[in-house]
Amino acid sequence: MTKSIIFKTTHASQRSFDGGVFVAAILQSHNLNHQKIMEKISADVYKKIDNNLYNVNGDIWWKPDSVLHLLKTSVNPWRVGYANSIIKRLGIDPQGKTALEVGSGGGILTEEVCKMGFTTTGIEPSEESVQTAANHAKTSGLDIRYEKGTGENLPYPDKSFDFVFCCDVLEHVQDLPKVISEISRVLKPGGVFIYDTLNRTLISKLVAIKIWQEWKRWAFMPPNLHVWEMFIKPEEIKALLLKNGLEWKEHKGSEPNVSIPKMLGYLRKRVKGEWTYADLGKNFQLVESNDMNILYAGYCIKK
């Protein structure tokens, strides 16, 4: 069956974005009142995302001057900090507990999960990425089990894990309702699911799609890395979690550590060749904020 999600919307937010209406769009995005029911994405939408870009031979994750390494330098500080704060708040000691990362890529988050003390597994559809992750863990002396597979079909028995992490992946998957149902299935009662993903707002269309990915003046992400229609609104994921026996607890936003004009300046330096991705990663990071318009994180507990 074709995996996809159909976003039924009563609003005009799926119109193509025009840079000329930037200010109006930003103002409007604060007032969007979508009534969406998350079902399937159409095959037409899913075919737009380039999930093949992870299937490249060789290491595309750990070289400091590579776009995916920004997950370590620019995104990890925020999402790992968030995960640590939840673990601390819940009073959980990771030692002796099991954790699964769904969509583990090259292991950039998985290694942090392992360092927290969890007995760690990563599952990832890209064979090449699994290989890179396994090689890197080995050279880092980390004992992580990596496997090839998708979030839609987790090859683990019910109630196998104390924690599941799925970060920067949910907006890439073919069948989000199935992935959430699988994550719920493999979590033990009382187990914790920590995630982050991209919100579907006009601001995320402007920043994450237009500026980061499409407009050549600033873009640093490969074309079709993300598809805006696959982004997920907080209330949509919350509804899916509740439907699958996961007690939703909270959402937290993020924002760049610098102003938007400064961010544009940094991105421009990279485009002009004055800065590498490594320079970008040193200067540009996400930090926790109340702003949920672009990337947000959350957690829930298996009932």
Ligand SMILES: C[S@@+](CC[C@H](N)C(=O)[O-])C[C@H]1O[C@@H](n2cnc3c(N)ncnc32)[C@H](O)[C@@H]1O
């Ligand atoms: C942006 S990367 C994030 C990797 C890793 N979670 C991290 O943050 O370092 C997105 C990952 O999602 C994976 N992915 C795509 N479709 C998936 C699916 N159906 N199930 C699990 N992972 C998937 C991709 O192969 C890729 O490794």
